[in-house]
Amino acid sequence: xxxxxxxxxxxxxxxxxxxxxxxxxxxxxxxxxxxxxxxxxxxxxxxxxxxxxxxxxxxxxxxxxxxxxxxxxxxxxxxxxxxxxxxxxxxxxxxxxxxxxxxxxxxxxxxxxxxxxxxxxxxxxxxxxxxxxxxxxxxxxxxxxxxxxxxxxxxxxxxxxxxxxxxxxxxxxxxxxxxxxxxxxxxxxxxxxxxxxxxxxxxxxxxxxxxxxxxxxxxxxxxxxxxxxxxxxxxxxxxxxxxxx
Numbered sequence: 001x002x003x004x005x006x007x008x009x010x011x012x013x014x015x016x017x018x019x020x021x022x023x024x025x026x027x028x029x030x031x032x033x034x035x036x037x038x039x040x041x042x043x044x045x046x047x048x049x050x051x052x053x054x055x056x057x058x059x060x061x062x063x064x065x066x067x068x069x070x071x072x073x074x075x076x077x078x079x080x081x082x083x084x085x086x087x088x089x090x091x092x093x094x095x096x097x098x099x100x101x102x103x104x105x106x107x108x109x110x111x112x113x114x115x116x117x118x119x120x121x122x123x124x125x126x127x128x129x130x131x132x133x134x135x136x137x138x139x140x141x142x143x144x145x146x147x148x149x150x151x152x153x154x155x156x157x158x159x160x161x162x163x164x165x166x167x168x169x170x171x172x173x174x175x176x177x178x179x180x181x182x183x184x185x186x187x188x189x190x191x192x193x194x195x196x197x198x199x200x201x202x203x204x205x206x207x208x209x210x211x212x213x214x215x216x217x218x219x220x221x222x223x224x225x226x227x228x229x230x231x232x233x234x235x236x237x238x239x240x241x242x243x244x245x
Contacts, residue, residue, distance in 0.1 A: 003209070003244045005211065005214060005240050005244050007237055008043065009217065010194075011031050011217065011221065012045060012054055012217055013053065013221040014026050019052065028058050029058075035229070035233060038229070039234070040068065041068060042071050042090075043062060043071065044071040047080065049079070059087050059089075069090035069091060070089040071092075072089040072093070073092075073093045073095050075094070075097035076117055076121065081121075084124060085123070088128075090129070090130060092129050092131050093133070093134055093154055094132070095108060096109070106158065107136035107141065108135055109141070111144045121148065125149055131150055132190075133150050133154070135154070135155065136156050138180065139180060142183060153184055153190070154213075155180070155192070158195045158196045161198070161201055162196065164201040177211075181193075181208055181210035192214065192215065193205050193213075196218075196219075197219060202239055202240060206240040207243045
């Protein structure tokens with residue numbers, strides 16, 4: 001039986017381009033509709049503390065317009081949790097956030113921040129929102145996430161993507177994801193992946209038997225400048241499908 005891997009498309013950088021000049025162009029909601037019409041399974045957006053791209057108004061309009069679920073990425077703090085519970089997306093993924101970073105630089109350190117996370121996440125874990133945590137592919141991080149009572153993880157694939165671009169340590173980084181996704185599955189966790197994935201490197205991740213969802217944003221939006229958003233999504237979807245046969 002063929003596996004089906006869900007595809008989430010992150011449209012943050014449509015908003016980044018809009019915010020570079022202010023105003024309404026390109027239209028984030030129009031982009032979200034194209035994503036839906038292109039067969040993506042969900043829309044992913046990251047409301048950052050500095051609102052550098054997606055903001056609450058975008059989130060509200062996306063939730064009110066689309067029929068596919070929204071996966072909201074946020075930092076693990078009370079301000080962001082209040083936003084999540086107010087707008088009530090189907091999914092929330094907690095990610096690390098450093099205001100000086102250009103993009104997310106790694107996974108959330110659940111082991112180091114276990115006590116604080118346990119306190120701050122308590123309220124959202126009591127809601128109907130399905131919660132995940134963005135972590136590095138590491139057994140101790142997986143165990144700590146499970147101990148928090150969170151049953152879905154998303155692996156940060158940035159180290160693998162960097163290895164692929166440098167053609168160095170690719171097998172090592174891929175094996176790390178493979179072994180840890182297997183471990184996660186063994187202890188009853190759902191395993192997603194994302195960050196830095198492209199047409200060239202996504203197939204090896206999609207081929208891993210315990211990965212059930214991929215979230216991809218920057219590359220798809222960048223490729224869409226030359227090929228159109230729908231074409232970029234359809235090509236990514238086809239590569240993922242072929243890899244999971």
